[in-house]
Amino acid sequence: MDWGFILGFLIDIGYFLLIFSLLLGYSIFKGRQAIINLIMGLYIALLISIEFPYYDLILKNLESSQTIAVTKLIFFGSVTALATMLFFRIMPDEFRENRFESLGKKFILTISATVLVMIFSFHVLHVTEFLNPGTPIQSLFSPEVYFFWWLILPFIAIYLI
Numbered sequence: 001m002d003w004g005f006i007l008g009f010l011i012d013i014g015y016f017l018l019i020f021s022l023l024l025g026y027s028i029f030k031g032r033q034a035i036i037n038l039i040m041g042l043y044i045a046l047l048i049s050i051e052f053p054y055y056d057l058i059l060k061n062l063e064s065s066q067t068i069a070v071t072k073l074i075f076f077g078s079v080t081a082l083a084t085m086l087f088f089r090i091m092p093d094e095f096r097e098n099r100f101e102s103l104g105k106k107f108i109l110t111i112s113a114t115v116l117v118m119i120f121s122f123h124v125l126h127v128t129e130f131l132n133p134g135t136p137i138q139s140l141f142s143p144e145v146y147f148f149w150w151l152i153l154p155f156i157a158i159y160l161i
Contacts, residue, residue: 041086049125
């Protein structure tokens with residue numbers, strides 16, 4: 001093990017923990033229905049990001065791969081925010097609960113949303129432009145054969161909760 005691997009691993013763990021912490025805070029303060037709406041918004045953003053036909057038009061003047069990755073990340077975040085707002089409008093707000101009530105369910109839903117963000121990061125958004133390849137976190141989320149199984153996990157969690 002060299003220092004590059006250790007540093008890459010720490011950056012990946014930091015990225016994972018940052019996403020998890022932000023989503024856990026969001027689910028605690030906004031509620032269980034809010035994290036479900038976000039998960040559904042992430043699925044809609046995935047569909048739109050994969051099938052968006054005008055990437056060439058938007059990305060034609062960008063030169064570096066990091067700038068392209070940031071632009072795709074901003075586009076994905078915007079579509080996620082719009083889709084989540086749509087789900088806030090059409091989904092019932094039936095889970096009126098205190099912030100720390102049903103924390104276990106919020107924790108499971110937060111893990112599900114974190115898994116979605118992680119697999120989208122490695123398969124759709126190409127965050128590997130900013131991270132070192134070959135770390136255990138990437139080997140867990142980036143193989144193509146695991147993509148479907150990671151993608152189906154939040155649906156199972158929502159169904160069970």
